[in-house]
Structures are given as structure tokens and as C-alpha cells.
Amino acid sequence: xxxxxxxxxxxxxxxxxxxxxxxxxxxxxxxxxxxxxxxxxxxxxxxxxxxxxxxxxxxxxxxxxxxxxxxxxxxxxxxxxxxxxxxxxxxxxxxxxxxxxxxxxxxxxxxxxxxxxxxxxxxxxxxxxxxxxxxxxxxxxxxxxxxxxxxxxxxxxxxxxxxxxxxxxxxxxxxxxxxxxxxxxxxxxxxxxxxxxxxxxxxxxxxxxxxxxxxxxxxxxxxxxxxxxxxxxxxxxxxxxxxxxxxxxxxxxxxx
Amino acid sequence: xxxxxxxxxxxxxxxxxxxxxxxxxxxxxxxxxxxxxxxxxxxxxxxxxxxxxxxxxxxxxxxxxxxxxxxxxxxxxxxxxxxxxxxxxxxxxxxxxxxxxxxxxxxxxxxxxxxxxxxxxxxxxxxxxxxxxxxxxxxxxxxxxxxxxxxxxxxxxxxxxxxxxxxxxxxxxxxxxxxxxxxxxxxxxxxxxxxxxxxxxxxxxxxxxxxxxxxxxxxxxxxxxxxxxxxxxxxxxxxxxxxxxxxxxxxxxxxxxxxxxxxxxxxxxxxxxxxxxxxx
Numbered sequence: 037x038x039x040x041x042x043x044x045x046x047x048x049x050x051x052x053x054x055x056x057x058x059x060x061x062x063x064x065x066x067x068x069x070x071x072x073x074x075x076x077x078x079x080x081x082x083x084x085x086x087x088x089x090x091x092x093x094x095x096x097x098x099x100x101x102x103x104x105x106x107x108x109x110x111x112x113x114x115x116x117x118x119x120x121x122x123x124x125x126x127x128x129x130x131x132x133x134x135x136x137x138x139x140x141x142x143x144x145x146x147x148x149x150x151x152x153x154x155x156x157x158x159x160x161x162x163x164x165x166x167x168x169x170x171x172x173x174x175x176x177x178x179x180x181x182x183x184x185x186x187x188x189x190x191x192x193x194x195x196x197x198x199x200x201x202x203x204x205x206x207x208x209x210x211x212x213x214x215x216x217x218x219x220x221x222x223x224x225x226x227x228x229x230x231x232x233x234x235x236x237x238x239x240x241x242x243x244x245x246x247x248x249x250x251x252x253x254x255x256x257x258x259x260x261x262x263x264x265x266x267x268x269x270x271x272x273x274x275x276x277x278x279x280x281x282x283x284x285x286x287x288x289x290x291x292x
Numbered sequence: 293x294x295x296x297x298x299x300x301x302x303x304x305x306x307x308x309x310x311x312x313x314x315x316x317x318x319x320x321x322x323x324x325x326x327x328x329x330x331x332x333x334x335x336x337x338x339x340x341x342x343x344x345x346x347x348x349x350x351x352x353x354x355x356x357x358x359x360x361x362x363x364x365x366x367x368x369x370x371x372x373x374x375x376x377x378x379x380x381x382x383x384x385x386x387x388x389x390x391x392x393x394x395x396x397x398x399x400x401x402x403x404x405x406x407x408x409x410x411x412x413x414x415x416x417x418x419x420x421x422x423x424x425x426x427x428x429x430x431x432x433x434x435x436x437x438x439x440x441x442x443x444x445x446x447x448x449x450x451x452x453x454x455x456x457x458x459x460x461x462x463x464x465x466x467x468x469x470x471x472x473x474x475x476x477x478x479x480x481x482x483x484x485x486x487x488x489x490x491x492x493x494x495x496x497x498x499x500x501x502x503x504x505x506x507x508x509x510x511x512x513x514x515x516x517x518x519x520x521x522x523x524x525x526x527x528x529x530x531x532x533x534x535x536x537x538x539x540x541x542x543x544x545x546x547x548x549x550x551x552x553x554x555x556x557x558x559x560x561x562x563x564x565x566x567x568x569x570x571x572x
Binding site for chain 2: 087089113114115116117119120121123125127128129130131132136140141143144145146148151152153154193196197200
């Protein structure tokens with residue numbers, strides 16, 4: 037059974053701006069999928085429709101066979117706690133320590149009161165530390181997040197999403213604000229999580245070469261429509277130009 | 293032939309461009325000149341309409357200075373009143389702190405309902421914003437006058453008058469700060485399945501705390517200033533003290549009151565700047 041399935045999904049913002057038009061695709065468990073396309077083509081909207089940060093206008097979105105679009109508040113919470121999310125700007129609580137931010141991943145699994153008061157069990161704390169150690173942040177565990185570099189912050193947000201014990205991780209341009217070195221560390225970590233923990237990953241990427249190297253499958257999006265869906269091997273140059281609606285020589289990938 | 297034509301074309305384009313640039317500068321100068329003239333005309337018209345004589349006004353300044361140096365410098369008698377003035381000053385500033393803290397405690401939960409970050413309900417958010425605007429835009433002096441009818445001249449009237457405006461101001465300021473600072477991390481916490489109360493305690497409070505405290509400190513400063521004015525009306529605190537001396541024509545003591553208010557306000561400002569630096 038596929039873990040995520042879109043059936044004829046449309047999204048219209050403010051009754052006029054069409055973000056997604058008749059989008060249909062499905063992602064199997066354990067896949068590593070990248071979505072590429074120009075800015076404003078609806079990549080973020082696709083990701084946010086899955087965990088209902090954005091409500092689709094119509095169509096069906098299935099997560100593990102469960103139709104997300106009709107979920108009430110409580111059901112949305114059940115869905116969200118199984119889906120990790122990583123953002124371009126890390127979206128950490130910058131003034132809190134690394135370990136506190138990682139433990140935030142458990143909030144979805146707790147009752148409102150015990151989560152509010154921050155009662156984490158010993159097991160959860162130990163798990164948080166072991167994840168931090170795996171991601172190479174153990175020396176920063178008690179540091180405030182605003183003291184960290186961009187790459188370190190993104191690793192904290194990966195740790196936070198692993199803490200949720202998710203079956204799916206959504207990454208909204210995870211390396212867009214990182215230098216090439218940190219970008220590689222983050223992509224390797226995501227790849228590693230995907231392989232060793234069997235967590236499905238769906239990424240939005242601007243870097244076509246990165247998408248080609250890491251993903252098993254690429255979805256190309258142009259103004260809200262899927263124009264390519266297949267393995268990176270068959271994504272030819274012409275198809276890339278098609279996705280970005282440009283001519284030869286106009287893309288940064290053409291340099292060199 | 294062709295090359296020549298292109299050259300001429302190029303020249304023409306360049307000419308056009310430089311002309312455009314020059315005309316922008318001319319335009320700017322013209323706008324400046326017109327604005328200047330309008331201001332002059334407005335000034336002249338207003339002076340004529342109100343019978344205001346600028347030369348007479350300026351000429352009276354030296355006389356005013358002489359009067360000030362004669363009457364407004366605290367004399368020995370007024371220095372004797374210093375302990376009394378100080379105790380009233382402390383009373384007024386403690387009241388301001390109490391008002392601001394109470395108003396902040398009420399404004400914080402109220403402002404959460406008005407933020408985009410928590411997104412409780414569009415209509416509730418609108419009602420919150422309108423209520424806050426209402427409390428904020430009625431000046432505290434007007435609140436004091438209104439409340440005088442029902443509560444009479446006592447300290448509770450002053451407390452409530454300051455409370456209402458502070459509550460309105462802080463609600464508005466908290467909404468803006470929370471939306472500005474916390475929306476990113478709240479989005480992430482929501483995506484992880486946290487409930488709204490959990491996002492308030494783990495996202496909004498830790499991330500926006502410095503901004504909120506900064507606003508509270510600012511309101512304390514403002515309320516100490518305002519409490520002087522309110523005290524005139526409610527016959528309490530340092531305001532009443534000033535009123536008393538002024539009406540007795542004991543100008544030295546009155547000016548001592550003013551001097552100590554200024555010192556207090558500056559002192560509070562310095563302290564709160566220090567606190568801000570520490571908590572940021």
C-alpha cells in the first residue's frame with residue numbers, strides 16, 4: 037500500500053490563485069522522492085497538504101490509506117505526529133536549548149497537560165540524547181539554538197522529526213539556506229535515515245543536481261501541474277528545461 | 293551605412309536616458325519648492341486666523357526665563373518637603389508597576405486569541421483587535437474623568453484608568469510581537485502534532501518572551517509619566533502633590549516635584565535598558 041496518495045487534488049488560494057491543478061501521484065513506503073520546479077509552482081503546497089498545514093480545495097489525499105481531507109482536529113493531530121517536517125529556515129525555538137527542541141518532537145504523543153508542562157519520561161530523554169549523538173551534536177546538547185550554525189540547526193530539526201518516530205518525513209527546501217558542505221551533511225543524513233530506519237522522505241529541492249544524485253524518483257512541477265514523474269535516469273536535459281520553462285543556456289545547471 | 297545608423301540610434305538612446313535623469317532631479321527640486329511654499333502659506337494663514345504674533349512670542353522668551361529663574365528654582369523650604377515628595381513618588385511608581393503587571397497578565401491570554409499564529413477563530417481575532425483598539429485609543433485622562441463619576445477621587449480610579457489604556461496597548465503590542473517572532477516555530481510545533489496550548493508554552497512564550505518583557509518595561513515607564521497626570525485628576529500620588537504646591541503658588545516645591553519625576557523616569561529607562569540587554 038502506498039504511504040501517500042494524491043487523487044486529483046486542486047488547491048486555489050484566495051479564490052483566484054491556482055496553486056495545484058489536478059495533481060495525482062502516489063509514494064510507496066520507503067521511497068526517497070524529490071519534487072523540483074520553479075518558485076511558486078506549488079511544491080510547498082503539496083507538502084503542506086499532506087499534513088494539513090494547508091487545506092486542499094478538493095480532491096483526495098490519502099496517508100496510509102486514510103483520507104486526510106476530512107480529518108477533524110483530533111484526527112489531524114494523529115496524522116501529524118506520524119509525519120516529521122523539516123523547513124528551510126529550521127523553525128526551531130531559537131532561545132531554547134538543543135535538547136529541548138529535540139524533545140518537542142514528542143509533544144504530539146502526549147496529553148495536552150503533560151506536554152504543556154514538559155513532562156518527558158526518562159526513556160524519551162535517553163532517546164533524544166542518543167539521536168543527538170548520532171547526528172554529531174552531543175557537545176551542543178545544552179547550547180541555545182541561536183548559537184548554532186545553519187547546518188547544525190538543520191540537524192537539530194532532523195533530530196526533532198526523528199524523535200516523533202515518523203513513518204514519513206517532509207522536507208521543505210532543507211538545504212536552500214546552507215553552504216555546500218553543510219548541504220552534503222544534511223542530504224547524507226536524510227539518505228541515511230531513509231535507508232536505515234525505512235522512513236519515507238519527500239523533499240522539495242531547488243538543486244536539480246542534488247535531486248538527481250540522491251533521489252530514487254523525481255517529480256517535476258510546473259505551475260501546479262505534474263509534468264515529470266519518474267527516476268532521475270530518464271530526466272533528460274530537455275525535460276528539465278520543460279519543467280523550468282526555459283531555454284538551453286538559461287539555467288545555472290548549464291554552467292560548466 | 294547600417295553601422296552609422298546604429299551609432300546614431302545609440303546616441304539618441306543615451307540622450308534620452310540622460311534627459312530622463314535630469315528631469316527627475318528637476319522634478320524633485322520643484323516638489324521641494326512647492327512643499328516649502330505650501331508650508332509658508334499655511335503658517336501665515338494660521339497665524340492670521342489665530343491672531344498669533346511671532347515677534348511678540350519670541351520677545352516674551354527672555355521674560356519667561358527671568359520668571360523661571362526667580363520662581364521655579366527650589367528653595368530651602370521646598371527641599372524640606374523632599375521626604376514627603378519622595379514617598380509620594382514611590383507610591384506613584386509602585387502603582388504604575390502594579391497596573392502594568394496586572395494589565396500584562398490580562399493582555400497576554402487575550403492577545404493569544406487575536407494572533408494569526410494561534411489562529412483560534414477569525415471572528416474572535418477581529419473582536420479582540422477591535423476591543424484592544426477601543427481601550428487603547430481612549431486616552432487615560434479621559435478614562436480617569438469618566439471613572440471619576442463612578443469611583444470618586446481615589447487611587448482605584450487612577451489604577452483603572454491606567455489599566456484600561458495599558459491593557460489595550462499591551463494587547464496590540466503582544467499580538468504584533470507574537471506574530472512576528474513565533475510564527476515559524478509554532479508552524480513546526482503544529483506540524484509535529486502539538487496542541488495549541490502546548491505551542492503556547494513551548495513555542496510562543498520562550499520565543500517571544502524578550503519582546504513581551506520589553507513592552508512591559510516600556511509601559512511601566514509610560515505609566516509613571518501618565519500617573520502624574522492622572523494623579524492631578526484623582527487627587528492621589530505625585531500628581532496631587534504637584535497640584536497642591538502649584539495651587540498654593542509654592543512654585544519651588546512644584547518644580548522640585550517635576551525634577552524628581554524626570555530623574556525617576558530617566559532612572560527607570562536606564563534600568564529597563566539594562567534589563568533588555570540581559571534578557572535578549
